Amino acid sequence: MLVAWRYRERKSLVQWFDPRAWFIFYGCFLVSTLLFWDIRYLSVFALVALIVLLTSGVEWQEMRRPMLFIISFILFFALLTFLTGRGGIEVYRQEHLITRLILPFSLFGWQPTINITWERTFFALSQLLRVFSLAGMTIVIPYTINPAHYGITFRGLGLPDKFAYAIDLTMRFIPTFGRDFQLTLDAQKARGYELEKLRGGLIAQVRKMAPLIVPVTIHAIIASEDIIDAMDLRAFGIGPRSWLDTLEYHRRDYILIGFSILLLIISLALSFFSYGKFWVPPVFLS
Amino acid sequence: MDNIAVWVKDVTFRYRERSTPAIQGISFSVKPGELMLIAGASGCGKTTLIRCINGLIPRSYKGELQGEISIEGNSIHNLPLARISQLVGTVLQDPERQILGTRVRNEVAFGLENLGLDRSEITLRIDQALDYIGIQNLRDRETFNLSGGEKQKVALAGVLAMQPKILLLDEPLASLDPVSAQDTLRIVRQMVDEGMCVLMVEHRVEDVLNIRPDQVLLIENGMVHYQGAVEGLYKVVNYHEIKLPAQEVLKRAIQDPPPQDLKVLPSVERQSEETGQPALVQFEDVYFGYETTPAVLQDIQFEIHRGDVIAILGANGAGKTTLVKHAIGLLKPLQGRVLIDGVDTHKLSVAEVAKTLGYVFQSPSHMLFASTVYDELAFGPTNLGHPAAQIEKEVLEAIEIVNLSGKEKEAPLSLSFGQQKRVSIAAVLAMRSRILVMDEPTAGQDYQNYMDFMDAIVQLPNFEAILFITHDIDLAVIYANRVVLMNNGRIVADGKPDQVLNDFNQLRSWNVVPTSLLRLNLDMLPISKRFLRAEALAHLQVS
Numbered sequence: 001m002l003v004a005w006r007y008r009e010r011k012s013l014v015q016w017f018d019p020r021a022w023f024i025f026y027g028c029f030l031v032s033t034l035l036f037w038d039i040r041y042l043s044v045f046a047l048v049a050l051i052v053l054l055t056s057g058v059e060w061q062e063m064r065r066p067m068l069f070i071i072s073f074i075l076f077f078a079l080l081t082f083l084t085g086r087g088g089i090e091v092y093r094q095e096h097l098i099t100r101l102i103l104p105f106s107l108f109g110w111q112p113t114i115n116i117t118w119e120r121t122f123f124a125l126s127q128l129l130r131v132f133s134l135a136g137m138t139i140v141i142p143y144t145i146n147p148a149h150y151g152i153t154f155r156g157l158g159l160p161d162k163f164a165y166a167i168d169l170t171m172r173f174i175p176t177f178g179r180d181f182q183l184t185l186d187a188q189k190a191r192g193y194e195l196e197k198l199r200g201g202l203i204a205q206v207r208k209m210a211p212l213i214v215p216v217t218i219h220a221i222i223a224s225e226d227i228i229d230a231m232d233l234r235a236f237g238i239g240p241r242s243w244l245d246t247l248e249y250h251r252r253d254y255i256l257i258g259f260s261i262l263l264l265i266i267s268l269a270l271s272f273f274s275y276g277k278f279w280v281p282p283v284f285l286s
Numbered sequence: 287m288d289n290i291a292v293w294v295k296d297v298t299f300r301y302r303e304r305s306t307p308a309i310q311g312i313s314f315s316v317k318p319g320e321l322m323l324i325a326g327a328s329g330c331g332k333t334t335l336i337r338c339i340n341g342l343i344p345r346s347y348k349g350e351l352q353g354e355i356s357i358e359g360n361s362i363h364n365l366p367l368a369r370i371s372q373l374v375g376t377v378l379q380d381p382e383r384q385i386l387g388t389r390v391r392n393e394v395a396f397g398l399e400n401l402g403l404d405r406s407e408i409t410l411r412i413d414q415a416l417d418y419i420g421i422q423n424l425r426d427r428e429t430f431n432l433s434g435g436e437k438q439k440v441a442l443a444g445v446l447a448m449q450p451k452i453l454l455l456d457e458p459l460a461s462l463d464p465v466s467a468q469d470t471l472r473i474v475r476q477m478v479d480e481g482m483c484v485l486m487v488e489h490r491v492e493d494v495l496n497i498r499p500d501q502v503l504l505i506e507n508g509m510v511h512y513q514g515a516v517e518g519l520y521k522v523v524n525y526h527e528i529k530l531p532a533q534e535v536l537k538r539a540i541q542d543p544p545p546q547d548l549k550v551l552p553s554v555e556r557q558s559e560e561t562g563q564p565a566l567v568q569f570e571d572v573y574f575g576y577e578t579t580p581a582v583l584q585d586i587q588f589e590i591h592r593g594d595v596i597a598i599l600g601a602n603g604a605g606k607t608t609l610v611k612h613a614i615g616l617l618k619p620l621q622g623r624v625l626i627d628g629v630d631t632h633k634l635s636v637a638e639v640a641k642t643l644g645y646v647f648q649s650p651s652h653m654l655f656a657s658t659v660y661d662e663l664a665f666g667p668t669n670l671g672h673p674a675a676q677i678e679k680e681v682l683e684a685i686e687i688v689n690l691s692g693k694e695k696e697a698p699l700s701l702s703f704g705q706q707k708r709v710s711i712a713a714v715l716a717m718r719s720r721i722l723v724m725d726e727p728t729a730g731q732d733y734q735n736y737m738d739f740m741d742a743i744v745q746l747p748n749f750e751a752i753l754f755i756t757h758d759i760d761l762a763v764i765y766a767n768r769v770v771l772m773n774n775g776r777i778v779a780d781g782k783p784d785q786v787l788n789d790f791n792q793l794r795s796w797n798v799v800p801t802s803l804l805r806l807n808l809d810m811l812p813i814s815k816r817f818l819r820a821e822a823l824a825h826l827q828v829s
Binding site: 147148168169171172175176180183184186187188189190191192193194210211212213214215218219222223226227228229230231232233234235236237238239240241242243244245246 | 340342345346366367368371372375376378380382383384385386387388389391392395396397398399400401402403404405408409412429430444445448611614616635636637640644645647649651652653654655665666669670699713714717
């Protein structure tokens with residue numbers, strides 16, 4: 001099975017809260033994190049994300065693959081900015097050299113040198129913490145939020161019926177889409193098609209994916225006509241709809257929402273007064 | 287007018303993008319507590335008629351609509367869609383695509399939520415609908431993981447929860463195995479007996495006749511060809527186009543010239559196990575399963591020999607498709623081994639297996655992608671590394687065999703469904719595979735269409751053996767020289783059709799439902815010596 005729901009009931013901090021409250025917290029957390037570059041502030045956010053991850057009840061085995069992917073992605077980009085010094089230019093102007101690496105070879109007479117500076121080091125570390133906070137908070141969502149509750153959650157957050165149900169519908173048809181993809185892959189393999197043998201540049205590779213992409217897309221388009229008919233026939237969109245499932249706020253949810261809003265206001269205020277900008281411990285700069 | 291549920295008078299409809307009407311001058315009326323069967327070949331206008339009655343025409347499908355339709359005495363033009371949706375329930379052909387909820391209870395609630403009903407009322411109606419269909423046990427299941435038959439029932443429950451007076455069923459049996467189909471028909475009959483008006487579109491006329499429809503409407507090219515009681519249908523219908531009970535065909539076929547004798551796999555001498563020649567494909571003690579579920583396949587000992595035309599029968603979930611996927615190397619056994627020409631599939635890639643076994647998937651739309659028929663057919667041989675000159679020869683030959691010459695430059699996706707199916711078979715022919723494997727070759731097609739191409743395929747000179755999965759026992763009766771029966775992941779019977787298919791009680795215990803053609807064949811076996819189609823039996827009786 002290509003697509004399987006990762007969600008199940010767990011003993012988990014996330015599931016202790018109402019999904020609406022959690023999404024509000026998630027949104028405020030996201031915006032707040034993005035306001036800062038100061039490694040001291042970011043450490044706090046990263047710590048919160050780490051706690052959420054550790055208390056999520058998701059076992060390492062379950063999220064190993066996406067986690068490893070994200071970790072290598074973060075490390076790669078942090079290393080890239082660290083080595084090239086690009087990306088940080090927006091947040092610092094001056095650099096203080098720690099050491100200069102002169103690579104022991106030359107390309108066409110050009111001697112590659114890498115300046116290792118305090119600014120680059122701290123920028124890379126800040127970036128690492130920022131992306132970790134965002135990724136850590138995001139990755140637990142599919143494991144901990146019941147797919148059957150997305151629609152009512154977003155409806156509860158004030159989105160219109162049609163939009164909220166569209167999210168429910170997406171959840172419903174992701175496994176169907178995955179199964180169609182698997183069927184097509186099997187059918188083409190039986191005709192001697194080997195995905196592993198894709199070669200050539202990006203465009204050439206995409207072209208060679210056509211035997212997979214075309215049937216899956218066509219299928220999705222044909223299916224959508226039936227889906228729309230099925231919805232029309234059962235009176236979708238004729239007026240405000242009632243939702244069978246209900247979500248209930250508890251005291252803890254109000255507390256979480258209050259905390260989230262407070263967090264956002266404080267972050268905005270700090271940021272407005274120029275707190276939390278890029279920071280390198282002054283001792284290194286003297 | 288008082289006691290009429292659906293009243294249709296002189297209805298003609300033309301889709302905006304077409305130049306000719308899809309249906310023309312159709313009139314009928316159906317009372318509460320009546321079942322009307324709507325039959326006709328693919329593309330005859332059955333679905334268009336259904337859309338006219340449930341209001342999708344003209345609301346979602348634009349075009350020119352003439353004539354009058356009224357539902358429970360109200361003209362449909364004056365009814366808002368919300369009202370129509372409560373009076374007329376529609377179950378579409380493919381349950382997979384009309385189930386909108388992630389869980390069964392959400393799915394059944396969908397229409398009621400849209401009507402804005404109270405939560406307590408919705409809960410009550412969900413329970414009523416589930417109880418009525420007898421699927422209360424599915425209430426909290428995820429809809430995606432249900433079997434085809436269960437999905438059909440859930441879709442039906444979702445429609446019944448809205449408490450319609452009229453039920454429209456568009457080919458409800460198309461994707462079901464015989465046991466689930468019988469179940470669905472039983473529920474439909476019960477609803478009719480309790481006063482529901484049901485209009486059922488169905489290819490499988492023979493099955494529906496078992497629940498005694500009050501009226502039959504036969505549509506041909508968008509016009510009414512026959513309308514009235516079942517008995518009259520037998521007189522007007524062409525038994526090549528619509529499948530009738532075997533006894534009826536027997537009576538009618540005597541007057542026609544006898545059918546040609548089928549020359550199955552003409553270029554192959556049937557090889558038996560005794561000759562000692564190695565089997566083309568050999569399963570040795572194969573076991574397969576997924577971690578959490580019980581075994582999908584176990585103790586499988588199975589060989590494919592030259593000259594075999596094998597029908598694999600069994601209920602949904604019996605392991606038929608898993609067995610076939612092992613033969614073509616898409617799955618590898620967890621225990622035991624599968625040998626193809628003596629080589630273990632663990633050592634072969636799917637592409638290497640494809641040189642020997644060509645697999646035609648159930649739905650052509652899962653594999654067609656190229657911009658021309660020619661490119662589509664060249665895809666397989668190119669992947670297998672055939673030289674260019676040879677590919678051209680293979681492709682042109684394959685096109686000729688499936689009777690699509692002249693369509694080389696056309697886009698496969700623009701062809702009709704039947705033609706697409708033929709392209710998908712030609713795509714396998716062009717690979718010069720020696721064994722043809724087909725999964726449900728006749729699903730979703732009308733009777734004449736599939737009988738014609740089955741006739742053509744089994745008589746092709748290219749193949750050394752053919753194997754097909756089917757729910758249709760009659761296909762096994764007519765075309766197979768060997769029947770393999772599966773139940774719960776095991777092969778429970780394997781042999782000549784008249785040996786495997788003669789004990790009805792045993793068949794039923796394996797969830798296989800005997801047909802009228804099978805009965806007739808068993809009755810006539812002393813004279814015929816082998817299974818034949820009803821047309822051939824008719825002439826046997828005379829001579």
